[in-house]
Amino acid sequence: MKEKMATSLTRKRPGRPKSAAPAPPAGERRTRAEQRAATVKQILDISEDLFAQLGYFGVTIKDVADRMGIHAALIHYYFDGKQSLFDAVFERRVEYAVTVRTAGLDAYEAEAGDHPTVEGALRAYYDGAFDVYINGDEGWRNFGRIFSQVNNAPGYGAEKMDTYFDPLVLRLIRILQKALPDALPEDLFWCFQFTSGAYSLILSRTGRIDRLSDNLCASDDFAAVRERFVTFMAAGLEAVYRSHLKG
The missing domain is CATH 1.10.10.60 (Homeodomain-like)
Known part of the structure; x- marks a missing residue:
């Protein structure tokens, strides 16, 4: 029937x-x-x-x-209601997103061995993720906005990040700890939080940077973001690390 x-x-x-x-x-x-x-x-x-x-x-x-x-x-x-539909939309692409990041970390750990760097680790985690949005269709860019919502949504989304991304994040933290053995663990977690927040804002494509820059920058220019993102974040993380060494 x-x-x-x-x-x-x-x-x-x-x-x-x-x-x-x-x-x-x-x-x-x-x-x-x-x-x-x-x-x-x-x-x-x-x-x-x-x-x-x-x-x-x-x-x-x-x-x-x-x-x-x-x-x-x-x-x-x-679909058994809106939550079921939303879950299906999210899960349709998230497994590939996880696969891309896993492959990036696998390749980097094999290459770096016992001598990783902060920039190398962050690049392994984020560069492939940006490539998905650079090379993908509009559906992937829509997924990016949904990812951003989920990453900032306690109650209906945060548990999805726990399920799909926490193992990858903890793996990244371990690589960063190997790169900076004297770093405070809380510094590494806070710095990851800062990178994750910036990444979510970028995926939101709000258009604000377009207006602020009088169109010098475009919020959907993921190639421009990829070129700058890790360099900026790695420098910030290392600055936090050095500040605590001095203290």
Whole structure:
């Protein structure tokens, strides 16, 4: 019965957006599995765009359904409420983001061995992450805004960071501790917090830096950010380290 309901609710309606999945070539019919996959992808794509623009609390299931030109019941057929939908949007891309950072740290530890540097460690953690947004499509940039929301959202998002990123962050801290054996552990954690906050602001793409700089800088210019980010953060971390050595 659910399959029958899903089929009836996905029939073509006026006002369907251009982002809708394309119809198969004449003479070809998609299987039910293919239809289901296409529908779920469209729901996730549109939800991702809306969550990126309006945030978790600014979007309803009805908003997604209206954008798609379908009945909200179809979305409830696939997802058990808004939290389930948001989780699916986030989880669709986060595993790749984790994979990229893991690969960066793996390669750097193999190369640096027992002699890592602060800049090398931070570059291993952040450079590949920026590359995802430089080389990815608008969907990835939407995910960046959602990542930023989650990273700053106690209550509905912070536990996702605990699950997906805490093991990577602790690994980064261990590499930094190896690079600066005399550093206070709390300094390393605070400095990571500063880098994480700056990274989240960058992914938000608020447009503020565009206005402040009279368009000398663009908030979606991830290549320009990548060129400067780690150099700035590494210098700050090392300055904190030196200040406590003197004290």
